[in-house]
Amino acid sequence: MFARISRLICTRSSSIISTRQPTFRHLKALPTIQQRANHGIAQEYLPSGQPDFTESQRTVREAISKICESFPDEYWLSCDEAKRWPSEFTDAIAKDGWLGICMPSEYGGSELGIADATTMLQTIAESGAGFTGTSAIHMNIFGLAPVVKYGTQEQKERFLPPLIQGKDRACFAVTEPNTGLDTLKLQSLATKNADGSYTLKGSKIWTSTAQRANKVLIIARTTPLDQVTKPSQGLSLFYTDIDRSAVDVKEIPKMGRGAVDTNSLHFEAWQVPERDRIGPEGSGFKSILHGMNAERILLSGEAIGLGFAALRRATRYANERHVFGRPIGKNQGIQHPLAESWVELEAARLMIYQAARMYDGGMETGEYANAAKYAAGEAAWRACERAVMAHGGMGYAKEYHVERYLREVLIPRLAPVSKEMCLNYIGERVLGLPKSY
Incomplete structure (x- = not known):
């Protein structure tokens, strides 16, 4: 179904976010309210007829509900108990292109808005998948928004299609052990080398899916904190490969969401090419905001x-x-x-x-x-x-x-x-x- 939706949506404006809503006149008629009530377990409790949902949101909800019917609570319990990645679910989501719901059409995405993506994730969680299901795909859906907005054309062409297709799996490394929510006090350093590349040194914590991810969106200081006039200055953003010979990834045992890993990262001499920096040097905080x-x-x-x-x-x-x-x-x-x-x-x-x-x-x-x-x-x-x-x-x-x-x-x-x-x-x-x- 999503491939058909994508073809309709791709005629919209080329901006990533648009207030225009796609039309679905070529699709079969949406189910009636009563049919929706019986369609899937994620249809309960919403107001009758979902009066505030657009046609696009209703279509997203119907299609995602149908996928989720193949993954009942027992599936998620077994994944949680065995600490097993829900690969069957993530493959099903990627298969029809749902990972590109917010991404530009020129790179294989569908250019739907945050309202539609939120509908998608709410429906997944509501099916019984909870945060295990949503956390397994959350980063791939919207994590590369900074690349879409601030990346070069070459970076978009290199980074976005593999993410949308599910070939790449991304994680996000921002929080540090000694700074927590005080993001401006980050201490990880990215030192520029003579050839323009960077050497990263530092630690990150609470980085989900790093056991499986091959890519990471990471922020580090290119100018030490004591050399800037404002704490928001001197931070740079990179989207790069996780070099496991240079990055020590350790899983953090936790009380819930056992199927989706959460990790600490430690690195001393991680080499990152200049072409993997997103936006100008020192603009990283603006990018993640x-x-x-x-x-x-x-x-x-x-x-x-x-x-x-x-x-x-x-x-x-x-x-x-x-x-x-x-x-x-x-x-x-x-x-x-x-x-x-x-x-x-x-x-x-x-x-x-x-x-x-x-x-x-x-x-x-x-x-x-x-x-x-x-x-x-x-x-x-x-x-x-x-x-x-x-x-x-x-x-x-x-x-x-x-x-x-x-x-x-x-x-x-x-x-x-x-x-x-x-x-x-x-x-x-x-x-x-x-x-x-």
């Missing part, structure tokens, strides 16, 4: 997808589990928390897609992206916690899957920015309060 709001919107969609998955399972169990001669869902102590979670998730969803539409329309989205990230992370956390509690002791059993959801839902409360930093942004930028950190 370009994608931050989009990343927060995308991850927010993933969060509510997982929240809706938990709510679906909790509601089903509350209807089926009978105690004292009636379903436990008849008790307000069970029913009201689940109802509250639907309200919270739906409110977060509306904010997410408002932010996405603003981003796609070229508007400033900082306040809405951060608010959506906060609302989605908190709503998803409560939904997953309530789902475990609604199951009682069974919620602690792996076969009901909600314990896996709970282990994964901590991710959007911590990354890529903490909920406290979202509140800091809103307090300072929206409410005009003094900077608190």
Whole structure:
């Protein structure tokens, strides 16, 4: 299906983001509301008829739901327990070109917007794949936005097609052990050599998929911090091969998302060619800022997808589990928390897609992206916690899957920015309060 969608979309404007929506008049009619309700497990809980979704979003949701039907919760549980990469799923997503959903058509992408990509990732998470499914493809979908915006024509031609086709797998190396969210204090150095190449020395942490990736988007200092007038100066961005003879990649054991690795990177003499630098030397911080709001919107969609998955399972169990001669869902102590979670998730969803539409329309989205990230992370956390509690002791059993959801839902409360930093942004930028950190 996606190949057919791509042919329709490729006639659009050549810019990566467009407010115009593709038409689908050549496709078969979309299912009715009732048919959609029965189509796939990811169709539940959205407002009747999805009134705020465009035709493009509905088509994306239908197609992704169909793919996800082949990967039930049991598949994701087995991957998590065995710490096995979900290769069957990632291959299925790459096969029809979904990794290029946001990329320019001239390189094999589809030029859809962030709203459509968020719909895609929400649907994947909502199918039961959670953050295991979305994290396996997240970087490939939007990680190279800095290359699209700031890369040379040669770099785009060299880097984008293999990523879109799934031949390359990228990871993102920004955070460092001693700096955390204080990105401007990064200490990894990229020293320029006589031939124009760079020697990288330093450490990175929380780099997902580095065990499998062959490419990395990495930021390092080309000018030491004590030699710049502003901390944002002197940082440069590179997209390059992971030279495993020079980079020590160590997996970090963690509580959830066992199938998708997270790693620390250490390098002493990593040689990177000049042609792999993205943008002018010293412009790296500006380059990564370009994608931050989009990343927060995308991850927010993933969060509510997982929240809706938990709510679906909790509601089903509350209807089926009978105690004292009636379903436990008849008790307000069970029913009201689940109802509250639907309200919270739906409110977060509306904010997410408002932010996405603003981003796609070229508007400033900082306040809405951060608010959506906060609302989605908190709503998803409560939904997953309530789902475990609604199951009682069974919620602690792996076969009901909600314990896996709970282990994964901590991710959007911590990354890529903490909920406290979202509140800091809103307090300072929206409410005009003094900077608190």
